[in-house]
Amino acid sequence: MYVKFPLSEDSVEAKAFKRELLGDEDDPRKVYFLIWTTTPWTLPANLGIAVNPQFEYAAVEAGGEVYVVAGELVETVAAKLSLNEPHIVARFPGSRLDLLEARHAWLDRPSLLMLGDHVTLGGEADAETELDVSEARDRRATGKAGTGLVHTAPGHGHDDFVIGKTYGLDIYCPVDNAGRFTAEVEHFAGEGVFEANPHIVAFLRERGVLLFDEPYAHRYPHCWRCKNPVIFRATPQWFISLDAAARDAVEVERDEDGRDLTNYTDNEEAAPESLRAMALREIKNVEWVPAWGEERMRNMQKGRPDWCVSRQRVWGVPIPVFYCSACGEAVADRATINHVADIFERETTDAWYSRPASSLLPEGFKCPKCGSSEFTKETDILDVWFDSGASSVAVLESERYEGLRWPADVYLEGGDQFRGWFNSSLMVGLAAHDRAPYRTVVTHGWTLDAQGRAMHKSAGNAVAPEEFVKDSGADILRLWVVSSDFKEDMRCSDEILQRVSETYRKIRNTVRFALGNLDGFDPATDAVGLNEMQEIDRWALAELDVVITRVLEAYRTYEYHAVYHALYNFCTVTLSARYFDIIKDRLYTSAPKSHARRSAQTALNYIADALARMLAPILVFTADEIWENLPGVKGRRGGADAGAADEGGAVTASVHLAEFPVAGVGHDARLRERWVRLFEAREVVLRALEEARTSKLIGSGLEARVRIAAKRKTYELLEHYREELRYVFIVSQVSLTLLEEADAEELRVRVERADGRKCERCWNYSVRVGEFTRYPAVCERCVEALGEIEAEGGEAE
RNA sequence: CGGCGCGUAGCUCAUGGCAGGCGAGAGCGCUCGGCUGAUAACCGAGAGGCAGGAGGUUCGACCCCUCCCGCGCCGACCA
Structure with a gap:
């Protein structure tokens, strides 16, 4: 709707203005300021009109009246309002209008002309509409609505409020809590604002001040929950000042019950600081994970307005303020607040609602200003952020929990809580103890698709x-x-x-393999000392040690994904693809109680134990399941190095009562270096085997005999492990020769069919299969193993 | 628009952050093959990335600077 506000012609300034427009201050034609609005119900609260000082405005004469509108909008406005032969009588910058006075369109009240950069030519300049910038631009290019003069009601919108404050206008809001006009609003008192809209339009039309109205679709804010349109009302609120220094020194809690004194400040004598100053100081002392949190928090505190802590809700923690019925004085001093606090402690905050004001105040309390003893209660509640902000004090200092202390070691929440919980906690922490309520703040990101x-x-x-x-x-x-x-x-x-499910299965399966091969293994009697173990078993433990070190460090620094990758990589590569594959032969074919087999089992037991402990915080149930199946836990009590036992050898009932594994046990850097090179050689062999497989020379690796030629350095390493190589490469036979230094390759591998026949027990090929009359289908190793089994009274297959 | 952050193979991450240096790595997935004593498993080989894009600084940049593009959080009487 378009509404005209007449110029107040009485003032000297108005006369001068009219003379500029029409040449004569006594010209009978009246001058009007033309405003446009989508919210008729805010007009009763109009106290001003805003124009943009950068724009050019024009005075348009039509039908014996003169209208002020933005120069660029003259044509569209004239067309829309069907003005009778409009013509421009003057042009002037918006700044010319500053501080002129109009009369309200129908009320006996001035409306002040003001300058504001928020005024646009696109319509929808009203603060109520919250149009975003890009959309506003689009709108400006297409349909134009508006006059370049913005009806301003400081009680009904942010921009209006701000400019109203600047110009010293009242923050006038004649709408009550129920959304109805108050009694002072002529013609519309008691009407709900939305119901009043059409009445106001009709009323203005009757008065002849409405020049045009039409349906107009635009954005409008709605309640996020009930989806109904909301209205803006400026209302009195309680704020906590961030910049005012405390008038009194903060009361310091003394260390009466043995709590860490450093938790509390004792700077009673220090100069009072503002909350903002304290916050900026404390932010530096907190460890932020990730580190950029510190900057984010600091920037936020720098530009933060005072904290509005009052909320108009019927539930929540009341604001313990009283108002003198006689003089209106707000009462909230230490004595009254402590008195209320004592009552709340006994009766909970419900007391605020169940008891009259008189019984919430100290006996015989009188208004410090007028001496009256009649009071009413504040009905606003505290921002719930205040509640959550108080959690550190409420929980950590509660006597209901043992072992807690203030401040907290860690606060963990999403990044949205910088402005939320992290902030409210900081404020309350500062108020209570002059310190941040947390030593470390860890934030996580958002979950995206x-x-x-x-x-x-x-x-x-x-x-x-x-x-x-x-x-x-x-x-x-x-x-x-x-x-x-x-x-x-x-x-x-x-x-x-x-994917994650698959990796879970892989981890679980890997541990299951280890546990499955520990059947019958008793760490107390069967475990082999580290120095007596076979080298590859020690290699596995050396690799485990590296993983333990990495995992513990990653846990400590909140790099959980590094924990995951370290453990998963260990399971897939170190264990499944290498270690397990290699020791299968030994586990399956050596005599059950042989040293060779027990050596591997000792490593498996240690590995499974360590994995359970490291996985415990993540795979809570699975880790316990592993734990319960460890031989040291199953029924018996384990030895010191037998796993499943904590330091001191006590078996814990649950992995969640056990410690992380200790780093350093299997540490052997030189051994690992040797095996890095062995596995490099293994890769070359594996590639050669793959070629042989492709050409149908072999299927299984055990069908192969591998001829290796290596230059001196590699040769010497391999030579040292000559007897181990067939097991490391998982082939039946390996031969090794020296390669000329002039040769292009460091290592050359040829694959042939293995010599001899396949042993039906261990599947390795051997020229000696058939030599043994007692076991004709079996190789020399198996004959020996079978002998041991028989000697132990076991049953040889 | 303002504050902060992110963008490396199909996926999850390394490397890179105020110590810039030869041809950017891993695992998974995928393709092909082997095994059949971890079997609703296991092993191997192979393909796959111009490090979001464009400039700039430099003898040299994934790494430093600028701009652009994409994405996220905050700027709400939601916790």
Whole structure:
């Protein structure tokens, strides 16, 4: 709607202005300021009109009246209003209008002309509409609505409020809590604002001040919950000042009950600081993970407005303020607040609602200003952020929990909580103890879908954790969490969870292999000392040691995805593809109680034990399942190095009562270096075997005899392990020769069919199969193993 | 628009962050093959990335600077 506000012609300034426009201050034609608005109900609260000082405005004469509108909008406005032969009588910059006075369109009240950069030519300049910038630009290019003069009601919108404050206008808001006009609003008192809209339009039309109205679609803010349109009202609120220094020194809690004194400040004498100053100081002392959190928090505190802590809700923690019924004085001093606090401690905050003001105040309390003893209670409640911000004090200093202390070691939440919980906790912590309530703050990123977009139920791309847990279990969901770098945004989708499920199965299967091969192994009697173990078993433990070191460090620094990758890589490469594959021969064919087999089992037991401990925080259930199946836990009590026992040898009932494995046990850097080179050679052999397989020379690697020629350096290494090589490469025979230094290759591998026949017991090929009358289908190694089994009274297959 | 962050193979991550240096790595997945005593398993080989894009600094940049593009969080009486 377009409404005209007449110029107040009485003032000297107005006369001068009219003379400029029409040449004569006594010209009978009246001058009007033309405003446009989509919210008729805010007009009763109009106290001003804003124009943009940068724009050019024009005075348009039509039908004996003169209208002021933005120069660029003259044509569109004239067309829309069907003005009778409009013509421009003057042009002037917006700044010319500053501080002129109009009369309200129908009320006996001035409306002040003001300058504001928020005024646009696109319409929808009203603060109420919250149009975003790009959309506003589009709108400006297409349909124009508006006059370049913005009706301003400081009580009904942010921009209006701000400019109203600048010009010293009242913050006038004649709408009550129920959304109805108050009694002072002529003609419309008691009407709900939305119901009043058409009445106001009709009323203005009758008065002849409405020049045009039409239906107009535009954005308008709605309640996020009930979806109804909301209205803006400026209302009195309680704030906590961030810049005012405390008038009194903070009361310092003394260390009465043995709590760490450093938790509390004792700077009673120090000059009072503002909350903001304290916050900026404390932010430096907190460890932020990731580190950029410090800068984010600091920037936020720098530009933060005072904390509005009052909320108009019927539930919550009341603000313990009283108002004098006689003089209106707000009462909230230490004595009254402590009095209320004492009552709350006994009766909970419900007392605020159940007791009258008189019984919430100290006996005989009188208004410090007027001496009256009649008071009313504040009805606003505290911002719930204040509640959560107080959690550190409420929980950590509660006597209901043992072993807790303030401040907290760690706060962990999503990055959205910088402005939320991290902030409110900091404020309350500072108020209570002058210190940050946390030593470390860890933040995680957002969960996004496969395309990296935020999950929304409405977009249908959300993964419901509870659904997934129901199908696949919490262990796998936790494994997903840990597989991602939680400090950044994390992606989650069916495919990703599918992958994680597969890695879970791999880990579980790997440990199951170890446990399966520990059947009958009793760490107390069967374990082999580290120095007596076969070298590859010690190699496995040396690799495990590296993993332990890496995992413990990663846990310590919140690099959980590094934990995941280290453990998973260990399971797939070190164990499954290498160690397990190589020792299968020994586990399956050596005599059950042979030293060779027990050597491998000792390593397996240690590995399974360590994996259970390291996996425990992630695969909570699976780790316990592993734990229960460790031979040291199953029934018996383990030895010191037998695993499944904590330091001191005590077997714990649950892995979650056990410590992380200790680094350094299997440490052997030189051994690992040798085996790095051995495995490099193994890769060359494996490639050669693959070629032989492709050409149908062999199928299984055990069908092969490998002829290796190596230059001096490699030769010497391999020579040292000559008898081990067939097991490391998993072939039946290996021969080794020296390669000329002039040769191009460091290592040359030829694959042939293995000599002899396949041993039906161990599947290796041997020229000696058939030599042994007692076991004609078996090789020399198996004959020996079978002999041992028989000697132990066991049953040889 | 303002504050902060992210963008390396199909996927999850290394390397790279104020110590820039030869042809950017791993595992999974995929393709092909082997094994059949971890079998709703296991082993191997292979293909696969111009490090979001464009400039700049430099003898030399994934790594430093600028701009652009894409994405996320915050700027809400939602916790």
